[in-house]
Amino acid sequence: MKTVVIIGGGPAGLMAAEVLSSKGVQVDLYDAMPSVGRKFLLAGKGGLNLTHNDPVDRFATRYGNRQAQIEPMLTASQSGFGADEVREWAAGLGIETFVGTSGRVFPKDMKAAPLLRAWLHRLRHPDVSEGGVPVRFHMRHKWTGWNAAGELMFDVKDGTQATSRKACSSVVLALGGASWKRLGSDGAWAGLLQTRGVDVAPLVPSNCGFDVSPAWSEHFKTRFAGHPLKTVAIDGTRGEFVITETGVEGSLIYALSSQLRDAISVNGNTMFHLDLLPDFSQERVLREIQHPRGSKSLSSHLKSRLGLDGVKMGLLYELLSKELMNNALALANACKALQIRLGSARPIDEAISTAGGVRFEAVTDGLMLNQLQGVFCAGEMLDWEAPTGGYLLTACLASGKRAAESVIASLAL
Ligand SMILES: Cc1cc2nc3c(=O)[nH]c(=O)nc-3n(C[C@H](O)[C@H](O)[C@H](O)COP(=O)(O)OP(=O)(O)OC[C@H]3O[C@@H](n4cnc5c(N)ncnc54)[C@H](O)[C@@H]3O)c2cc1C
Structure with missing residues (x-):
């Protein structure tokens, strides 16, 4: 035999x-x-x-x-x-x-x-x-x-x-x-x-998480590490991912991980644009932001008009300056294409695959x-x-x- x-x-x-x-x-x-x-x-x-x-x-x-x-x-x-x-x-x-x-x-x-x-x-x-x-x-x-x-x-x-x-x-x-x-x-x-x-x-x-660059603030990390971002989109693909202590991971990120990894290896870092509101057009987002808010805070306004709260709202405050948060057009643009910069892929031992x-x-x-x-x-x-x-x-x-x-x-x- x-x-x-x-x-x-x-x-x-x-x-x-x-x-x-x-x-x-x-x-x-x-x-x-x-x-x-x-x-x-x-x-x-x-x-x-x-x-x-x-x-x-x-x-x-x-x-x-x-x-x-x-x-x-x-x-x-x-x-x-x-x-x-x-x-x-x-x-x-x-x-x-x-x-x-x-x-x-x-x-x-x-x-x-x-x-x-x-x-x-x-x-x-x-x-x-x-x-x-x-x-x-x-x-x-x-x-x-x-x-x-x-x-x-x-x-x-x-x-x-x-x-x-x-x-x-x-x-x-x-x-x-x-x-x-x-x-x-x-x-x-x-x-x-x-x-x-x-x-x-x-x-x-491959199919790995990434560290953001610059690192998350202590406040953001403490509040939101482990929180999932649901119903978001990157490059038109809908899905979800999770905020980690040092960056991002999860299925939507994994789907892009080969491109992101290769871009980092060529350029030293890369970024992706996150659509926090894939069900809304940019024009609609802008309209809702510009809707008179009376005495409401910006956060309550965004929550009531666009359903933005929790980790989505946290990300906006983490990544946008006060000036941009108060500029309706810049804020609407950020809601539809929030720039998230990545500095490195997580170590190979943590990856789903190689x-x-x-x-x-x-x-x-x-x-x-x-x-x-x-x-x-x-x-x-x-x-x-x-x-x-x-x-x-x-x-x-x-x-x-x-x-x-x-x-x-x-x-x-
Ligand atoms: C958390 C997690 C979730 C996953 N979920 C999915 C999923 O849902 N769907 C999916 O399609 N894939 C999933 N994967 C990926 C999938 O599990 C792997 O792609 C698959 O197991 C690889 O199969 P393989 O036989 O090539 O290698 P492995 O499954 O890694 O097996 C290799 C074997 O070789 C042995 N070995 C290595 N070196 C030596 C040596 N020198 N001498 C003797 N033995 C050795 C190891 O002990 C091991 O048993 C997941 C992976 C992870 C980490």
Whole structure:
């Protein structure tokens, strides 16, 4: 029986294991942590967004300049694994899904744990009458590279041995990005691959928060850190985000994070224009502000005429001078396009995901490294990024499947 090693037990590695083991391959799956799927479980905490109900052509655009590489992996006619396949696969594990109002697809109970439990059960106890082979899991094995003989080297954390070696014909690396290190993905693989001549783009935060520049005032931070800004828009896209101690984070910011991050890396800082009142035109806002307010304070006036209060009002007072607050036109403009300047992205460890990684130019269409025969890569460690919305997990699963199918082809099974 053929044996294949998979290193990394996140969604990409587990999907590779599923495809290989169902085809009669003995899979040895190694992971540095005491259990697999820790980031996947964390993703389930706020509601596991498995995939998205976007039309197929729109879905693929979410991968930006890597659309050409990711799209075939999602396309059913090319043996891909897109949104429909993700939902069918979840249903096969007994997890029904539903489409939320934003088009995001979630398990009915929103959780990751039941899905992961059912998945691991199937990997450990496949249908042997159909040719499935149980996956062997090796936890607490941190991969540290290759020795001179070309064997895989692991640091073993169970106290019984310091290192473990494994010779194999094919290996799938599914080592994740470099955020939330405590869950296992530390990005240390980047150096290991670079020393073997693999082209790895620098790992940078994606779907991340930002620090404002200048910093929030003590007063604003104390009052509003943790407060959500609901029903706002940036560049015509509606959504929400949260004020943090040092800046901003949340889905609307994450959607723009690649542009904001890249602009900061070129210019040292950047800004976005926040529409605090997307339901009102600029003219209407101006009219309401100019409406006679009698003895009312400006705050009560803005609240009664435009519904501005709480953190929205706080932001205006934080960012506009007294003169601008008292200038109806300047205030109306600010309500529709409040400038918020950002100085830096939050550290990669806090990010939802990682951009950068093994460049697609360094792998074949089947995701095998050009420099290392028989070594395949899948998941977030590849150089692509996407906004939140289920696009991350979908591409991780799809690339795990693609890598496994290429292994099968290379083994001529
Ligand atoms: C808070 C949060 C919420 C999220 N929510 C969503 C969501 O709702 N929807 C969505 O689509 N995406 C979400 N994501 C992103 C998604 O979880 C990741 O993109 C996905 O888990 C990446 O899968 P992966 O298999 O490539 O890597 P990972 O899941 O990171 O798995 C990599 C595995 O490799 C192991 N490993 C790493 N290095 C080594 C080594 N040297 N030796 C051995 N093992 C090693 C790690 O221990 C880990 O188990 C979220 C992420 C976060 C942080």
